[in-house]
Amino acid sequence: MKNYKVTLMYDGSRYDGWQKQGNTENTIQGKIETLLSRLQGEPVEIFGAGRTDAGVHARGQVFHVKLNTGMNAGELKQKLNRYLPEDIAAVRVEEADMRFHSRLNATGKIYEYRIHNSATGNPFLRKYYYQVEEPLNVASMRLAAENLTGTWDFQSFCSSKRSKKSTVRTIYEISLTKEEADLILTFHGNGFLYNMVRILTGTLIEVGLGKRSPESMREILDRKDRAAAGFTAPAQGLCLLEVEYD
Amino acid sequence: MKNYKVTLMYDGSRYDGWQKQGNTENTIQGKIETLLSRLQGEPVEIFGAGRTDAGVHARGQVFHVKLNTGMNAGELKQKLNRYLPEDIAAVRVEEADMRFHSRLNATGKIYEYRIHNSATGNPFLRKYYYQVEEPLNVASMRLAAENLTGTWDFQSFCSSKRSKKSTVRTIYEISLTKEEADLILTFHGNGFLYNMVRILTGTLIEVGLGKRSPESMREILDRKDRAAAGFTAPAQGLCLLEVEYD
Numbered sequence: 001m002k003n004y005k006v007t008l009m010y011d012g013s014r015y016d017g018w019q020k021q022g023n024t025e026n027t028i029q030g031k032i033e034t035l036l037s038r039l040q041g042e043p044v045e046i047f048g049a050g051r052t053d054a055g056v057h058a059r060g061q062v063f064h065v066k067l068n069t070g071m072n073a074g075e076l077k078q079k080l081n082r083y084l085p086e087d088i089a090a091v092r093v094e095e096a097d098m099r100f101h102s103r104l105n106a107t108g109k110i111y112e113y114r115i116h117n118s119a120t121g122n123p124f125l126r127k128y129y130y131q132v133e134e135p136l137n138v139a140s141m142r143l144a145a146e147n148l149t150g151t152w153d154f155q156s157f158c159s160s161k162r163s164k165k166s167t168v169r170t171i172y173e174i175s176l177t178k179e180e181a182d183l184i185l186t187f188h189g190n191g192f193l194y195n196m197v198r199i200l201t202g203t204l205i206e207v208g209l210g211k212r213s214p215e216s217m218r219e220i221l222d223r224k225d226r227a228a229a230g231f232t233a234p235a236q237g238l239c240l241l242e243v244e245y246d
Numbered sequence: 247m248k249n250y251k252v253t254l255m256y257d258g259s260r261y262d263g264w265q266k267q268g269n270t271e272n273t274i275q276g277k278i279e280t281l282l283s284r285l286q287g288e289p290v291e292i293f294g295a296g297r298t299d300a301g302v303h304a305r306g307q308v309f310h311v312k313l314n315t316g317m318n319a320g321e322l323k324q325k326l327n328r329y330l331p332e333d334i335a336a337v338r339v340e341e342a343d344m345r346f347h348s349r350l351n352a353t354g355k356i357y358e359y360r361i362h363n364s365a366t367g368n369p370f371l372r373k374y375y376y377q378v379e380e381p382l383n384v385a386s387m388r389l390a391a392e393n394l395t396g397t398w399d400f401q402s403f404c405s406s407k408r409s410k411k412s413t414v415r416t417i418y419e420i421s422l423t424k425e426e427a428d429l430i431l432t433f434h435g436n437g438f439l440y441n442m443v444r445i446l447t448g449t450l451i452e453v454g455l456g457k458r459s460p461e462s463m464r465e466i467l468d469r470k471d472r473a474a475a476g477f478t479a480p481a482q483g484l485c486l487l488e489v490e491y492d
Contacts, residue, residue, distance in 0.1 A: 011369040057370070078365070087369045119324070123257040124303070125332045189375065 003100055004076055006046075007092040010063040013127050013236065014087065018061070028052075028088060035083050042068050049102040049243040050109060053195075055235030057128060060091075060110075064102040091174070102184070104167055108244035111187045114199045114237050118181035125129040129182060130201075130237035136183060136208030138176055143214035144207040145174035145185075148200065148221075155224040156201070159195035159232065162243045174200070175207040195232055203230030236245070247314045249346055250322055253338040254307040259373050259482065260333065263300040264307070267429035273336060274298075278309070281329050286315050295348040295489040298354060299441070303374060303479030306337075306488040310348040338485035350408075357433045359447045362484050363394070364427035375428060376447075376483035382429060382454030384422055390453040391420035391431075391461035394446065394467075401470040403449070405478065413439055413470075420446070432487070441478055449476030 010028055020029045029046060036044040046065040052058055071079070073093040080090035115128040116122060117136050148171060157165040170190040178184075185204065187197050203220065206212045211232065220228045256274055266275045275292060282290040292311040298304055317325070319339040337479035362368060362375040363382050367428045394417060401413040417435040424430075431450065433443050449466065458476065466474045 009369050011372075053295050059370075081366050086367055093365055110397075115302045120327050120334045120337055121332055123255050125336050126257075126332050128370065234355050 001065050001066055001098075001228075002070075002071065003064060003096045003098045004202070005096040005100055005102065006063050006065065006076075006080070006090055008063065009059050009089045009091050010057060011062065011087040011127070012052060012055050012057045015054065016046050017056065018050070018052045023025050024149055028061075029063075031084065031088065034210040036065060036067065038143060039066065039079060040067055047102050049106050049242045051241050053235050053236075056238045056240065057236075058240040059165055061240050062102045062106070062243040064096060064100055079114070086110060102243070103205050105245055106191075106243050107246050108188065108190050109240065110190060110242040110244070111192065111197045112198060112241050113187070113233065114239070115183045115201075115205065116181055117184070120181070122181065125182070127236060128232045128239070131138045131210075132205060134209055137210065138178070138183060138208065139207045140210070141183075141204045141216050144204055144212075147214060147217035149174055152221050154193055154196055154221070155200040156220045156226060156229045157196045158193035160193070160228065169193065174204075180208070190226065198233045198235070198238060199226075199231075200239070201231050201233035205233065206230040247312055247344075248312060248316075248344045249312050249344045250319065251308060251340045251342040251346060251348065252311050252322075252326070252336055253337045254309065255305050255337050256303060256307065257333040257373070258298060258301050258303045261300065263302065264294050264296070270316050272387065274307075275309075277330065278326070279333060280356045282313065282327070283313060285325060286313055293348050295352050296486050298484075298486055299481050300327070302484045303482075303484040307486050308348045308352070308489040309340060310346055311343075327426045331450050334487065348489070351491055352437075352472070352489050353492050354434065355438060355486065356490070357443045357487040358481065358485045359431040359440065359443060360485070361431070361447075361451065362427055363429050365425070368427065371428070373482060374485070376480045377456075378451060380455055382451065383456065384424070384454065386456075386460050387454045388422055388451045390450055390458075390463050392420060392461035393460060395420060398488045399469050399470060400442055401440055402466045402472060402475045403445040404439035405445065406439070407412075415439065415442070425468075439448060444474075444479045444481070444484060445477075446473050447479040447483070451478040453481065 015028055016026045018028045020027050046063045049062040073095050075094040077090050114129040116131045151170040153168050169191050173188045176185045185224045247342045259275055262272045264274045266273050292309045296307040319341050323336050323339040360375040362377045365379045397416040400416050415437050419434045
């Protein structure tokens with residue numbers, strides 16, 4: 001038995017997200033488990049570091065899986081890339097310590113959100129951005145982003161119902177980079193709540209449109225109420241860039 | 247009546263190429279003519295600078311069209327981007343001299359061919375490259391490219407049957423650039439014959455794989471026979487980058 005750490009890229013456009021759910025096989029996890037179960041001759045379960053939603057992409061998703069096929073890392077990488085659909089690729093496969101767990105051992109994550117800020121679309125990137133036609137005030141958005149950086153209770157930026165789990169997270173940095181007509185928001189934190197990056201993005205867009213002030217971010221945090229924050233930006237602009245480990 | 251010069255980007259994946267052909271409306275030209283004919287209330291014909299094949303992409307295709315709708319350039323751009331499918335975008339619209347002709351006035355063209363030189367695919371670029379798993383010798387390919395630069399009879403690099411038209415063209419430069427796992431071939435010339443860029447690319451790939459020598463390029467040119475050159479690289483790696491005018 002070996003424990004493998006696999007780093008994945010995928011175009012999430014045609015999938016119902018990462019996580020296997022009931023009968024639907026149309027998830028990234030489902031596709032990979034079906035293939036690995038076939039290779040091993042018995043059911044295999046894989047464990048992803050981040051449960052990306054339907055339509056969300058990844059350049060550095062990580063999962064771990066225990067297999068008794070005896071394959072080395074290179075062989076497993078080759079099998080994955082030969083038999084997985086073209087919109088999923090294994091970019092790195094390593095043999096890991098038997099105790100390695102992709103989600104529990106993760107110390108940080110980096111997400112990217114791409115906003116196409118133009119009335120003219122880009123045919124090549126159209127499935128990977130959210131288009132905002134009105135000009136965005138990037139300076140205001142940067143100020144707002146600074147006000148969201150640090151350790152806070154992000155309950156206002158979380159879609160799921162109140163539970164007993166902590167909603168405190170630390171955002172190390174939110175950077176905003178222009179790339180031609182695109183504005184790329186990069187979120188680096190120790191972890192993110194359900195829909196948190198998309199709600200942060202929606203709120204920052206509203207700041208960029210002048211509907212909210214950069215200073216109002218602290219009030220939203222204080223309210224601890226989802227209704228205080230902005231809209232949930234669409235899934236297709238979001239990409240899981242990297243999962244960090246010590 | 248006004249004459250407009252329109253610069254287009256398109257993802258050619260789902261089209262039968264640029265040129266309207268018989269009954270098939272599934273061409274870029276067909277989509278645009280249908281829209282403009284609707285706007286004008288009578289049939290409109292557009293004239294493209296390059297007839298890209300099925301599956302070929304463009305970042306800087308140019309067409310001209312004469313319309314009597316009285317629209318200014320900004321209005322036409324807006325209409326095009328509002329009503330065309332998401333995989334076609336008008337990036338620039340200018341009012342041109344009434345004598346301007348997109349193809350006859352073109353003085354040069356730049357094409358790009360993207361080769362993905364890796365056994366691991368890239369889910370985000372998979373529709374825009376041709377994958378070559380075996381390592382390519384880029385230094386040999388550069389030497390071969392130099393031997394193809396200049397003014398030559400490129401009949402060996404042309405798919406169409408012999409005709410009375412000249413097959414002499416000038417290639418100003420063929421550059422090879424590495425971009426992570428991709429090798430990008432950029433062809434700059436005064437014009438290109440049917441399938442010429444794809445046959446040049448196929449031949450250069452065969453050089454990169456060690457099946458041909460860089461020196462053999464001159465022999466291929468001398469033969470003036472399609473069978474002397476390499477394979478026609480697939481359409482999806484090709485993109486019309488720019489059409490040049492004085």
